[in-house]
Amino acid sequence: MTMEVQFEKSFYPISSWNQGSQPYLASILFCQGRRTTSLSDIDLFAHFCAAAVPNLAMVESVDDEKIANRLDRVVASIGRKPLRVLVQVNTSGEESKSGVDPSGCVELAKHVKLGCPNLEFSGLMTIGMLDYTSTPENFKTLSRCRTEVCQALGITEEQCELSMGMSADFELAIEMGSTNVRIGSTIFGPREYPKKEAN
Template sequence: MSAVVQSLKAVRREIANLVKNKNITHSVNLVAVSKTKPNDLLQACYEDGQRHFGENYVKEICDKAKELPRDILWHFIGNLQSNKVKQLITGVPHLYMVETVDREKIADALDKAITEVDREGRGPLKVLVQVNTSGEENKSGVDPDGLVNLVKHVRENCPNLQFSGLMTIGSVESSKSADSEHDQPDFRKLVECRKTVCKELKIEEAELELSMGMSSDYLIAVSYIIVFSVSNNIIKIELGSTNVRVGSTIFGSR
């Protein structure tokens, strides 16, 4: 058994044990982030049952999709430029999800590009709206104040896209300092954003995915809860991620 497959199994065990021990009720999807890694490592993970893979670069995901099994569920998780949208959709017509829609221009370009390819019966392209929860200038993502309008645009003007939830890349400082029993600002903000979107657009919260957590904090993301006191009773509300994007913990450093 390769070291990568051993690491993949270990991550799965950790998530499964966490779900069991903390009585987590929401489903958790593991996305293996395979950027810069050779196809033989992805194939080994595929043969061990892994189907969701995440890639950051358009050319790389297109090249890999041509060589690897057609039933892989590809997630594009990198910053997407409008002039690369057609290349992405043409190169991976069976693309499962784009997690980084952060402006109307990208949504419109994806919606148009989908009409020009054969989706092989897969239907609308799932998309997540990326939110800049940390407010850092070097981070992609829509500002929380503009989130509802962007989601509304996707839902009302992009029939070839299926709005499926929200995604964030948390700040390094938050990831280092957080634990599952205390506040994590970026996770909390994304949860608040989901609540706002659902209230404004009359969507059930359970219908929307949260993609948060990477190699450094995926276990925190899965089990994230808010703890507060009401009339001297400690209340815990489960708010964990439904998608975690794990790269280096599985594939090693790049």
Template sequence: MSSETTSVTNGVAEALRRVQERITAAASGCGRPPPELVAVSKTKPVELLLEAYEAGQRSFGENYVQEIVAKSPQLPSDIKWHFIGGLQSNKAKVLAGVPNLYMVESVDRQKTATALNKAFAAVGRAEKLKVMVQVNTSGEESKSGCQPGETAQLAKFVDTECDNLELVGLMTIGAFDTSDEPEAFKILATERDAVAEVVERAASTLTLSMGMSADFEAAIRMGSDSVRVGSTIFGAREYPPK
């Protein structure tokens, strides 16, 4: 291990502890239980993930199929892997082959849901794969996600047509917003209400995954059940893998 990696590694556990303290404080301030923390480990070496694991972290998020496939065999089997990146339908089979894949948060169209449903059926697991519908709350072309107003239709498709998938909620990567109540989070909460109506479930049973390193405390105040924090724990993101 290089001296640079060693230096960063020694700080991961402490950075994780500080993030957990901030999550607890934000949740306590609005009378809510702390949300789940997904440590986003994209582009980071296995050594850094292991440091977070040894500090008690169990949920990790990856953006690239090739990374989650490469890292998962090198790390403990009780890790809950969340796939949070854009997913091409032709890679669904490869992703479904990760033994401890826990959730795909980035289902943004019926084609992706169908491919995942078929792929997960082929691996023959007893439990359904948990999925979230990703919503593009900012309207930015650079961000994935279905458009607000289309969320309920996609969610209903997952819920009724994909026997091997379990719809658990909605996810967004909102535009950077320093306000106390970012618009992206308001939109996602509204979309959840629409989804709850069409799938005939209480809105409170649908998880909201929103908030990252720059805005996870605001997300918690606005009702997020899961926050995805990467650079604040592991350091600045490196270049995408080839």
């Protein structure tokens, strides 16, 4: 779910917030249109940060042309307005992470913007290293990617969102220019995974 950072600020005051922007919070939590009782009075918009699906306000996990093309076809087939998408960039270089290599993000962004009429290129997303040791570098890399993408597409940086930062590092992410932060566990608590039965 996404909501304006103003809501989150009431829980976690930060001395310096990105002026002039409207950053959003995004949770990997996917409620399929249902709202929790405690958030029922807040206008929420669903973003999605996992295997791509076509029926949401935004998909943040487009990391190759095949996914972009598939989304483009599905959106066209259901006759809805263009779907906003972010290109996912693997800024940490980890094999376990999804995302296009930073060197390929310009070409993928071009493909989405110029070759997928049913998608609206809206920016870039990254997931930093799990131990956060390289978080500042990951964020700097995504910022550099945005500069290159904006120059290539002839758009302003305000037209290219940065989705970076999660519950453990969102303050730094906002300081470094993030417009979307994903803090589901901060708002909703840690995830509960089913325990595997012993053999």
